[in-house]
Amino acid sequence: MMANNFVVALAVLTLSGGALAQDDEADGGTGQALYEANCAACHQYDGGGVPMMQPELILSPKANGDVGEVIDMILLGSAAVPAGMSEYSNEMPAFDYLSDEDIALIASYVRTHFDNTGGAVTAADVSERRALHSGE
Amino acid sequence: MKLQLLAVLMMGAALAPAHADVMGVDENAPVSEETGIKLAPGFRATVFADGIGSARHMAAAENGWVYVALMKPQDGFGAVALHDSNGDGVADERVPFAEGMIGTGMGINNGFLYYAEDERVMRWPLPEAGAPKGEPEMIIEGFPNKRQHSAKPFTFDADGHIYVNIGAPSNACMEKMRTKGSPGMDPCPILEDFGGVWRFDANKAGQTQADGVRYATGIRNAMAIDWNPHAGALYIAQHGRDQLNTFFPDYFTDEDNARLPAEEFHRVDEGANLGWPYSYVDPEIEGRMKMPEYGGDGKMTSDIGQSPLIAFPGHWAPNDLMFPRTAALPDDMQQGAFIAFHGSWNRAPKPQAGYRVVFVPMNANGEVSGDWVTFADGFAGEEPVMSPRNAKHRPTGLAEGPDGAIYISSLMSGGRVWKVVYDGK
Numbered sequence: 001m002m003a004n005n006f007v008v009a010l011a012v013l014t015l016s017g018g019a020l021a022q023d024d025e026a027d028g029g030t031g032q033a034l035y036e037a038n039c040a041a042c043h044q045y046d047g048g049g050v051p052m053m054q055p056e057l058i059l060s061p062k063a064n065g066d067v068g069e070v071i072d073m074i075l076l077g078s079a080a081v082p083a084g085m086s087e088y089s090n091e092m093p094a095f096d097y098l099s100d101e102d103i104a105l106i107a108s109y110v111r112t113h114f115d116n117t118g119g120a121v122t123a124a125d126v127s128e129r130r131a132l133h134s135g136e
Numbered sequence: 137m138k139l140q141l142l143a144v145l146m147m148g149a150a151l152a153p154a155h156a157d158v159m160g161v162d163e164n165a166p167v168s169e170e171t172g173i174k175l176a177p178g179f180r181a182t183v184f185a186d187g188i189g190s191a192r193h194m195a196a197a198e199n200g201w202v203y204v205a206l207m208k209p210q211d212g213f214g215a216v217a218l219h220d221s222n223g224d225g226v227a228d229e230r231v232p233f234a235e236g237m238i239g240t241g242m243g244i245n246n247g248f249l250y251y252a253e254d255e256r257v258m259r260w261p262l263p264e265a266g267a268p269k270g271e272p273e274m275i276i277e278g279f280p281n282k283r284q285h286s287a288k289p290f291t292f293d294a295d296g297h298i299y300v301n302i303g304a305p306s307n308a309c310m311e312k313m314r315t316k317g318s319p320g321m322d323p324c325p326i327l328e329d330f331g332g333v334w335r336f337d338a339n340k341a342g343q344t345q346a347d348g349v350r351y352a353t354g355i356r357n358a359m360a361i362d363w364n365p366h367a368g369a370l371y372i373a374q375h376g377r378d379q380l381n382t383f384f385p386d387y388f389t390d391e392d393n394a395r396l397p398a399e400e401f402h403r404v405d406e407g408a409n410l411g412w413p414y415s416y417v418d419p420e421i422e423g424r425m426k427m428p429e430y431g432g433d434g435k436m437t438s439d440i441g442q443s444p445l446i447a448f449p450g451h452w453a454p455n456d457l458m459f460p461r462t463a464a465l466p467d468d469m470q471q472g473a474f475i476a477f478h479g480s481w482n483r484a485p486k487p488q489a490g491y492r493v494v495f496v497p498m499n500a501n502g503e504v505s506g507d508w509v510t511f512a513d514g515f516a517g518e519e520p521v522m523s524p525r526n527a528k529h530r531p532t533g534l535a536e537g538p539d540g541a542i543y544i545s546s547l548m549s550g551g552r553v554w555k556v557v558y559d560g561k
Contacts (some may be wrong), residue, residue, distance in 0.1 A: 043480060044484055090283070093314040
C-alpha cells in the first residue's frame with residue numbers, strides 16, 4: 001500500500017513538476033498502468049514472468065540493483081543482455097520510444113513492487129542512460 | 137429445394153457432435169494425490185521419475201530405457217536415461233549424458249539415438265542399456281543461433297528422412313520486433329531460412345541446412361511434430377502468434393486475445409503452406425484470417441495457408457505430438473494422436489489455460505474421426521492459473537514405451553516424468 005501511494009505520489013510529482021511527456025497517449029499514466037499496458041503481457045501482471053521464456057521480476061537482481069539496470073532493459077530490450085547470457089528463450093523489444101518520464105515510472109514501479117526494494121528512479125536517470133547508449 | 141435440403145443436411149453434419157468412442161478425463165474426478173494428475177477412464181499413472189530437471193522431448197527404446205532431453209543442463213548434463221528394472225512403474229536407474237549440452241529434441245531411428253540442440257542434430261548408436269557412450273556423430277550442424285523458437289524437435293519417416301522444425305525467430309514477422317502497430321515485412325524474409333519443416337537424410341553425417349529440403353513453410357513453430365505411421369504422413373501442431381491485443385488494441389480485446397489465434401493441428405504434405413505470418417485461424421470463422429500486421433482487422437479473411445484439421449483454443453502451446461505405434465491401447469485409440477499442451481502465458485489478464493494432454497481420434501487414413509478429448513489433466517495443480525509460474529506442472533513431452541506405456545514429461549517443479557498404462561479399469 002505504501003509502495004502504491006509512493007508511485008502515485010511520484011507520478012503526480014513528475015507531471016506537476018512540468019516535465020513534458022513525449023508520448024501523449026501515456027500522459028498521466030501511473031507506473032502500474034504503464035507496466036500493465038507495456039510489460040504485463042509477457043512479464044505477467046504479478047511480475048511472475050514465464051519459466052524459460054520471459055524473466056520474472058519478483059525479487060529481481062536488476063530491480064534491486066543499480067539505478068540503470070531496469071532502465072537499460074526497457075531502453076534496449078534483450079540487446080541489454082550479452083548474447084548467450086540469457087536463460088530465457090523469448091526476446092524483448094526495445095521500448096526506447098517511450099518518454100523518459102514513462103520509462104522512469106515503469107522502472108520505479110518494478111523496483112518498488114514484486115518484493116523489490118531497489119527504489120525509484122527519475123526521468124533524469126533515464127535521460128542519462130539514453131545518452132550513454134547513444135554515445136553522447 | 138434439393139440444394140436447400142443438402143445445405144441443411146451439411147449444416148446438421150457440421151453441428152452434430154462427432155461420435156468418438158474415446159472417453160476423456162472426467163472433469164469432476166479428483167486429481168490423484170500420488171501422481172498429481174487425472175486420466176481418461178481405464179488408464180493409471182505412476183511418477184516414473186521426479187527431480188530430473190527441465191524435461192522436454194523424450195524417446196523410449198525397445199529395451200525399456202527412456203531418454204529425456206533437458207532444456208537446461210542438470211548438473212551439467214543435457215539429457216538423462218531412465219530405466220525401471222523391477223517393473224514397479226518407477227525408474228530406479230538414472231544415467232545423465234550429453235554433458236555440456238542443452239536438449240531440444242530426442243528420437244530413436246534405425247538403431248540410433250538422435251538428440252538435438254538449437255544449432256545441431258546428432259546421434260549415437262543406441263546403447264544396449266543406459267546412456268549412449270562416446271562422441272556423437274553430427275548429422276546436421278550450423279543452424280543459426282537464435283533465441284525465439286530455436287528448439288529443434290524432429291521426427292522420421294520410414295524412408296530414411298529426418299524432418300526438423302526450424303521455427304521462426306519472430307512472433308509475426310513485424311518490421312520492428314514485437315512492437316505495437318509495427319507492420320509485417322512483406323514478403324516475410326524469415327521464411328527463406330525459418331518458419332518451416334526441413335527434410336534431411338537421417339543417415340548422412342555433416343549436413344548443413346543447405347543440404348536439406350524445405351518440406352513445408354508458413355509454420356511459426358512446431359514443437360509438436362511426429363510422423364503418422366498409419367497414414368504415412370507428417371503431422372504437426374503449431375504455436376499460434378502472441379499478443380494480438382497488445383499490438384492491435386483497436387481490433388482485439390483482452391477477451392479476443394485469450395481466445396485467438398487457434399493452436400493449429402495439421403497434416404503436412406510436401407510443399408504445404410500453413411499461413412504464418414500472413415494468416416491465422418479464428419475457430420468461429422470459416423477459413424483463415426488475415427494477420428493484422430498484413431492489413432487484417434479481426435474480420436478480414438485470407439487465402440494464404442491451408443486449414444487445420446483441428447483448431448485448438450488459443451495459446452495452449454502444443455509442445456509434443458505422438459502417434460502410438462504399439463497395439464497396447466484400445467482399438468479406437470491406436471491410430472490417433474496424443475498432443476501435450478504446455479499451457480498458456482499470453483491469456484493474461486484472463487486466466488491461463490491448456491495445461492493438459494489431449495487425444496485426437498483418427499482413422500487409418502490419418503483423418504480425424506471424432507471429437508478430441510482431454511486424456512490427462514490436473515498438471516497445473518490450481519485452477520484458475522493466473523500466472524504461468526504458479527502451474528505446478530506443464531506437459532512438455534510424450535513417448536511410447538515398447539509395452540505401449542505412455543510417458544509424459546514436465547519441466548516444472550524440478551522436472552517429472554509420468555508413466556501411464558492402460559489397464560481397462
